[in-house]
Structure formats: structure tokens, C-alpha cells
Amino acid sequence: MNQPEISFELFPPKRPDGIEALLRVADKLAGFDPAFISVTYGAGGSSRERTLGVTSALAEIAPAAGHITCVGASCAEVDKVLEEYWAAGVKRIVALRGDPLEGIGAAYAPHEEGYAYADDLIRGAKKIADFDVSVGCYPETHPEARGLQDELDNLKRKIDAGADRAITQFFFEPEIFLRYRDAAADAGIDKPIVPGVMLQPNFKGLQKMAGLCGAFVPLKISQAYEGLDDDAPARDRATIDLVSEICTRLVGEGVNAFHFYTMNKSAIAMEVCRNLGLNKDRRAA
Ligand code: FAD
Numbered sequence: 001m002n003q004p005e006i007s008f009e010l011f012p013p014k015r016p017d018g019i020e021a022l023l024r025v026a027d028k029l030a031g032f033d034p035a036f037i038s039v040t041y042g043a044g045g046s047s048r049e050r051t052l053g054v055t056s057a058l059a060e061i062a063p064a065a066g067h068i069t070c071v072g073a074s075c076a077e078v079d080k081v082l083e084e085y086w087a088a089g090v091k092r093i094v095a096l097r098g099d100p101l102e103g104i105g106a107a108y109a110p111h112e113e114g115y116a117y118a119d120d121l122i123r124g125a126k127k128i129a130d131f132d133v134s135v136g137c138y139p140e141t142h143p144e145a146r147g148l149q150d151e152l153d154n155l156k157r158k159i160d161a162g163a164d165r166a167i168t169q170f171f172f173e174p175e176i177f178l179r180y181r182d183a184a185a186d187a188g189i190d191k192p193i194v195p196g197v198m199l200q201p202n203f204k205g206l207q208k209m210a211g212l213c214g215a216f217v218p219l220k221i222s223q224a225y226e227g228l229d230d231d232a233p234a235r236d237r238a239t240i241d242l243v244s245e246i247c248t249r250l251v252g253e254g255v256n257a258f259h260f261y262t263m264n265k266s267a268i269a270m271e272v273c274r275n276l277g278l279n280k281d282r283r284a285a
Pocket of ligand 1: 039040041042043044045067068069094095096097098099100116117118119135136137142143144145146151154158167168169196
């Protein structure tokens, strides 16, 4: 089996004393020689300083990518963060619009002096520096998209603006990803569509997230976690097995890159990587 390219996603800890622990997680994941490890940007830019701090520290350990959103901020404010990323050695970004400040489902209105959508943000970022740019995409369509064509038109705008790859929202049915990948190729999208793979072992949390972003949760997934509410190790094991099965199926369909939503834990991600034939000492090799 060819070894797929991988990337990992972390979120900034709420308290400053969580940074050291998070960097230890990152260090373990870095052993798998990821293309990058990314750090999310809190809703509405709420974690700006923490994201900047963690991403800059992470850049010392591994290729780091800083997420950035444009919701609720002027272009000047966003540009300042981008300049700080670049100065700290963070040469990769995940460029996003962000959700409305009132929460998912509320009407979105661009900031009066801001970048309106992710494609505008990419054009702005590229004026600052030649960032490697990832963007988000949605196999089950973005909640605001009017359908698949609208979703793909928007993704095409982002690729045309300079995105290097698109990372998907999480999903559970491999076929959902594969249909989207093929539809994107048919729409002339020639950059990689990387499956975003969720490693959340807390099924209640997983259901909540899936509800918010519109991801279909098949019965098979609910059944795998049934009766495990009070058994964390069994839930971890179920997550590893389910995710490994999804990834293996995708590799069989020619998928050669994965982005893991790690929930800031290393153990599940590491086990899934091993199941994909990846070696934790790849970095040194
Ligand atoms: P866009 O691509 O800008 O588009 C969103 C919707 O806006 C489109 O579906 C379309 O309906 C509409 N639209 C786009 N362009 C136009 C236009 N020109 N005219 C009219 N309508 C238009 N959120 C965070 O807050 N922080 C994070 O760190 C974060 N990380 C993420 C990582 C990944 C991999 C993914 C998939 C999502 C992430 N999100 C994050 C969530 C993301 O911010 C939301 O999904 C948001 O609602 C959409 O962002 P986008 O960049 O995909 O939006």
C-alpha cells in the first residue's frame, strides 16, 4: 500500500498552561512526518492571540498551518495576522470565511471593511506572501449553498483565487466523499480534495457537531458507540476501528491524502496512522 500524505488539525487550548501539553501532542504527531499540522481559529476570530501563539510555537516542531477567518474583522486586521504568521515561519494557511458571529444558521453579513468570502481572503493573503493555501469544502454541501452546483462553483472560485487544496468537512460514508471528489473533477477542479477525518470518540459530541454542519450519521456509527457512554477506552477503540475502515476503503479508491481532526489527542490519530501503514519514525527516515 502506498503511504498517504497526512496532516493533522489541533485547536488552541483555552488556558495558556495548556500550550505545553498541546505541543507534546504535536511532537508525537510530527513523528509521522505530516505535510503540516494546523491550528484552528476560534469562531469569529475569538482565539486570534492563542492561535497565533500556538501556531508560531508549532512551527518550531513541524510544518505549521494557521487557520484564518474573515468574519467580523476588517481586511487590515486579517492582514496583520497573516503578516505575523509569515514572520513566525508559518508559511501555510487554511483560509476560511468563518461562521456568522451569531452562530451557524444565522444570516451571514461580511464586515464592512473586510474580506467578504474565502476567495477574497485568499486573494488578500497572496498579496501579502506566497502562502500555501488550503480551503474548506463540503461533500454534503455547505449549509448555505443552494445545492451541489453552487457548492462546486464556490470551491472553483477558491481554487481559481489560488488555493492549493481543499479539505473536506467530516463525513462518515466513504461514498459521500467519493461522489464529491468525482463531481469536483468533472467541474474542472484540478487541485487535491483531501478528506477531513473526524477522530472524536465522544459520540454525543460527535452527533452535536454532525447536526451543526449537516453531516449524515449512518446507523452503523450510532450502533458502534451504543452502550459505551461510560467506557472511554472502548469508545476510543470503536473510533479507531471505524475511522481505519473508512480510510482503508478510500485508499482502495485512490485517495492518497488525509487530514485528521484530532480533537487535540494523539493516541487515536497515531493508531489510525499505523493502521494506514504509516510509521511514527517517518520524520527521522
Ligand atoms: P466560503 O467558501 O466563503 O463560502 C461559504 C458560503 O458562502 C458558500 O457555501 C456560499 O453559500 C456563500 N458564498 C461564498 N462566496 C460567495 C459569493 N461570492 N457571493 C455570495 N455567496 C457566497 N471555522 C472557524 O471559525 N475557524 C476555523 O479554524 C475553521 N476551520 C475549518 C477547517 C475546515 C477544513 C473546514 C471544512 C471548516 C472550518 N471552519 C472553521 C468552518 C468554516 O468557517 C465554516 O464552514 C463557514 O461557514 C464557511 O467557511 P468557508 O471558508 O468554507 O466559506
